[in-house]
Amino acid sequence: MTQMMADKVLAPAIKIERIHKRFGDLHALKGIDLTIQQGEFFGLLGPNGAGKSTLINILAGLLKPTHGKVSIMGHDVMDDYQAARLSLGVVPQELVFDPFFNVREMLRFQAGYFGRGRENDAWVDEVIENLGLTDKAHTNMRKLSGGMKRRALIAQALVHKPPVIVLDEPTAGVDVELRQMLWAFIKKLNADGHTIILTTHYLEEAETLCERVAMMKQGEIVALDTTANLLSKLPGKNLRLNLGEASLPPALLPMLKSGENGVYTLALTELNQVEFALSALREAKINVEDMQLIEADLEDVFMSLVGGKNGQYESN
Amino acid sequence: MVSMNLIDDLIPPQWRGTYTLFKKELFRFWRVAFQTVASPVLTSLLYLLIFSHVLENHVQVYKGVPYKAFLIPGLIMMSLLQNAFANSSSSLVQSKIMGSIVFVLLTPLSYLQFFIAFLAAAIIRGFLVGISIYLVAIWFVDLTIVHPLWIFTFALLGSALLGTFGIIAGIWSDKFDQMAAFQNFVIMPLTFLSGVFYSIHSLPPFWQTVSKFNPFFYMIDGFRYGFFGQSDISPWLSLVVVFSFLLALAWAALKMLKSGYKLRG
Ligand SMILES: Nc1ncnc2c1ncn2[C@@H]1O[C@H](COP(=O)(O)OP(=O)(O)OP(=O)(O)O)[C@@H](O)[C@H]1O
Numbered sequence A: 001m002t003q004m005m006a007d008k009v010l011a012p013a014i015k016i017e018r019i020h021k022r023f024g025d026l027h028a029l030k031g032i033d034l035t036i037q038q039g040e041f042f043g044l045l046g047p048n049g050a051g052k053s054t055l056i057n058i059l060a061g062l063l064k065p066t067h068g069k070v071s072i073m074g075h076d077v078m079d080d081y082q083a084a085r086l087s088l089g090v091v092p093q094e095l096v097f098d099p100f101f102n103v104r105e106m107l108r109f110q111a112g113y114f115g116r117g118r119e120n121d122a123w124v125d126e127v128i129e130n131l132g133l134t135d136k137a138h139t140n141m142r143k144l145s146g147g148m149k150r151r152a153l154i155a156q157a158l159v160h161k162p163p164v165i166v167l168d169e170p171t172a173g174v175d176v177e178l179r180q181m182l183w184a185f186i187k188k189l190n191a192d193g194h195t196i197i198l199t200t201h202y203l204e205e206a207e208t209l210c211e212r213v214a215m216m217k218q219g220e221i222v223a224l225d226t227t228a229n230l231l232s233k234l235p236g237k238n239l240r241l242n243l244g245e246a247s248l249p250p251a252l253l254p255m256l257k258s259g260e261n262g263v264y265t266l267a268l269t270e271l272n273q274v275e276f277a278l279s280a281l282r283e284a285k286i287n288v289e290d291m292q293l294i295e296a297d298l299e300d301v302f303m304s305l306v307g308g309k310n311g312q313y314e315s316n
Numbered sequence B: 001m002v003s004m005n006l007i008d009d010l011i012p013p014q015w016r017g018t019y020t021l022f023k024k025e026l027f028r029f030w031r032v033a034f035q036t037v038a039s040p041v042l043t044s045l046l047y048l049l050i051f052s053h054v055l056e057n058h059v060q061v062y063k064g065v066p067y068k069a070f071l072i073p074g075l076i077m078m079s080l081l082q083n084a085f086a087n088s089s090s091s092l093v094q095s096k097i098m099g100s101i102v103f104v105l106l107t108p109l110s111y112l113q114f115f116i117a118f119l120a121a122a123i124i125r126g127f128l129v130g131i132s133i134y135l136v137a138i139w140f141v142d143l144t145i146v147h148p149l150w151i152f153t154f155a156l157l158g159s160a161l162l163g164t165f166g167i168i169a170g171i172w173s174d175k176f177d178q179m180a181a182f183q184n185f186v187i188m189p190l191t192f193l194s195g196v197f198y199s200i201h202s203l204p205p206f207w208q209t210v211s212k213f214n215p216f217f218y219m220i221d222g223f224r225y226g227f228f229g230q231s232d233i234s235p236w237l238s239l240v241v242v243f244s245f246l247l248a249l250a251w252a253a254l255k256m257l258k259s260g261y262k263l264r265g
């Protein structure tokens, strides 16, 4: 093996150095540094407008950075764009499609753009099957439902077997069945050595799937660590109370995280706050119908870092 | 489909990407051939019937060439040029509006390969329309072919020139009506004022001079020379003019594509 090839083998899947992006006056990315190693399952999280898609579009060569460098598998996305793009499969966030063709035709064309010929057709069919598109293979793209279009969009990113796969909100608008199917397929690809980068607003998804996550806010990375570390950094737990008809005593309002239909979730920083909460309820003569102590999840980490008070963030 | 596979296998791997994009562009217009091929053919035949009927006994442009015959090369070239333009421009505008242009932008295809594929498809569409009109027209009119090579050369250069112009218009336009403005305010007037329906020698001197600034005049005049061996000016001069225009537009189109203008923000 030549030195150059050895370097490529050891090269990070993605290396982002001091990336800035301005859209006129808007400073959308403010110096992003991020290295993702080959074989990682990586989550890129952040509220709407944080800059996730902008960063992905720079990786994909759809946007030019105002400043900074990006490489994929050791190939610079500007100077060595052909090798970089051969290594990358991107599922765009927007539901775009070509209205002239059916699913299989479109996937074969897409593979062809990457220089793949008929020897690749078996893989295309495998992708079709794994994404539950077999019944729709001969359906025109225009006639697919939204969720089916999303599947086709995901399939399109995979036709050339890229070592690095970036999925920008792949599960927006898809049913539970596909989510499970999709994650099973993506996990298999990851196990086969593909690097996966995922953005999602479903934090439970990120928590179960991603070994490492970056949280972005207003064009900056505000946290970057393994999922386990991020969770352990937050010592707090949540206390979930079912109060039936009663409402929460005012003394507990500062701890309130969320509450609806008589079920309130309180954020605890220390365990002895359970005592405090219960005594406050007793004083108010409120009958607790049910009570649970819950570990903090990625959403709590996210809220504490990104500050979701303005309700930008959704969870399911 | 079998024959298509055969061609696919003959393409060397380094050309597969370009070839695939070309093939996709071909399929794109062929899927709607009624609108992209049959309809321009019908339009040209209507022109032929009406103009030749009205003007048959009033106009004789070249010695020994009936007006009907004179008209056909002009109509063929006009449709060929318009359709070459329409193919690349509407495909680009549509895929920009739909967003599906990203599927091409995400691939390793270079800007040159992108250009070649779109251009080749535009040329094929132009030829297909042109040949169809010819094949239908010769049922009605006796048409000579004196220099087939000149016919082919001008058809090729003309469709390439308009295909290239279509790429420029398609990249520049963000909406269909901007592209339609190119068609209605640039291409249509220039074709109509280029001598499709008349020889510029029948014009007053001032308008003769104006016509000589119109590149469409050279394309049509050179093309017509191939049919009759007669033309308003030497086909060699037309060749030089058309080729120079093609080079200039191709340079502009490639510069736009290379910079990522309106395609990569
Ligand atoms: N082409 C563009 N021109 C101008 N501003 C843009 C453009 N693309 C994105 N922006 C702005 O850049 C910021 C980051 O947008 P981006 O799409 O990257 O966010 P995001 O993190 O992907 O959000 P979401 O979760 O909603 O997808 C936003 O303020 C957005 O309005």
Ligand SMILES: [Mg+2]
Pocket: A052, A053, A054, A093, A168
């Ligand atoms: Mg986004």
